[in-house]
Amino acid sequence: MYKIVSKKFLNPTVVQMEIDSPLVAAKAKPGQFIILRVDEDGERIPLTVAGVDPNRGTTKIIFQVVGATTEKLKHKEEGEYIQDFVGPLGVATHTEGVKRVCIIGGGVGCAIAMPVAQEFHRLGAEVTSIIGFRNKDLVILEDEFKECSDHLIVMSDDGSYARKGNVTVPLKEMLEEDPNRFDLIITIGPLIMMKFVVLTAKPYNVPVTVSMNPIMIDGTGMCGGCRLTLIQDGKRVMKFACVDGPDFNGYEVDFDEAMSRSRQYFDYERKAHEEACNLFKKEVA
Numbered sequence: 001m002y003k004i005v006s007k008k009f010l011n012p013t014v015v016q017m018e019i020d021s022p023l024v025a026a027k028a029k030p031g032q033f034i035i036l037r038v039d040e041d042g043e044r045i046p047l048t049v050a051g052v053d054p055n056r057g058t059t060k061i062i063f064q065v066v067g068a069t070t071e072k073l074k075h076k077e078e079g080e081y082i083q084d085f086v087g088p089l090g091v092a093t094h095t096e097g098v099k100r101v102c103i104i105g106g107g108v109g110c111a112i113a114m115p116v117a118q119e120f121h122r123l124g125a126e127v128t129s130i131i132g133f134r135n136k137d138l139v140i141l142e143d144e145f146k147e148c149s150d151h152l153i154v155m156s157d158d159g160s161y162a163r164k165g166n167v168t169v170p171l172k173e174m175l176e177e178d179p180n181r182f183d184l185i186i187t188i189g190p191l192i193m194m195k196f197v198v199l200t201a202k203p204y205n206v207p208v209t210v211s212m213n214p215i216m217i218d219g220t221g222m223c224g225g226c227r228l229t230l231i232q233d234g235k236r237v238m239k240f241a242c243v244d245g246p247d248f249n250g251y252e253v254d255f256d257e258a259m260s261r262s263r264q265y266f267d268y269e270r271k272a273h274e275e276a277c278n279l280f281k282k283e284v285a
Helices: 022-027 068-074 107-122 142-148 168-177 191-204 255-284
Strands: 002-011 014-020 033-037 045-053 058-064 084-089 100-106 126-133 151-156 184-188 208-211 227-232 235-240 247-249
Touching (some): 014 068, 014 107, 022 045, 033 058, 045 107, 100 107, 100 191, 168 191, 184 191, 191 255, 227 247, 227 255
Parallel strands (some): 100 126, 126 151, 184 208
Antiparallel strands (some): 002 014, 033 045, 033 084, 045 058, 227 235
């Protein structure tokens, strides 16, 4: 059993928790993830490590409430316990030799992008961060990005906060001004956002790493739900986001196939979430 040391709502649907997990905290690197179960009968879900404190032995997770398991996890309070917390898993984000990096996070993907930006900052790289949200109410982790970024740009789709537009707008402006501004672009967020970040960077030949966390389900490669097609030397190669990634060369990813497959689970997740919500309502009543 793993104790919830702290809990905080970052916005109405996104929750941050610190879990007492000294073994994970001692080993986890930016880009890796853990698998947890809320209770003995719960499903296993992967969540990215959003930070660690080896001295305290805690691991930070940030999750959006979208399905039954995250709904159950949301109702857990500080001092309570979750059943399982296993990791770290996945391949850590590559950071060697990068002097100028652009980190692009979209929505709750910023929870994954943040520790990556922090690690590049710790290593002395020049960090430019672009974070985007649908509206003002959904903005998260802005202060944390300010602390680890030499340059920070915040975007909102509707213009209700900071600058109006999507994350590709300032990226294109910077690349037009100086095509050699970045050694590497790392983007983490919705699949459609990552696809267009790749398309924006392609004319300038800047390497782009994408994090395929959004398509992970089981987290160990056994379910096959995170199958990913890469185009390498004109050939279609199958990989698994959880064991081969979650980071991949963005120019090789077949985003259209990934987006089509990810939509297959939407109705199931929505139904499971509604059932979990109804269960908690009955318990309260």
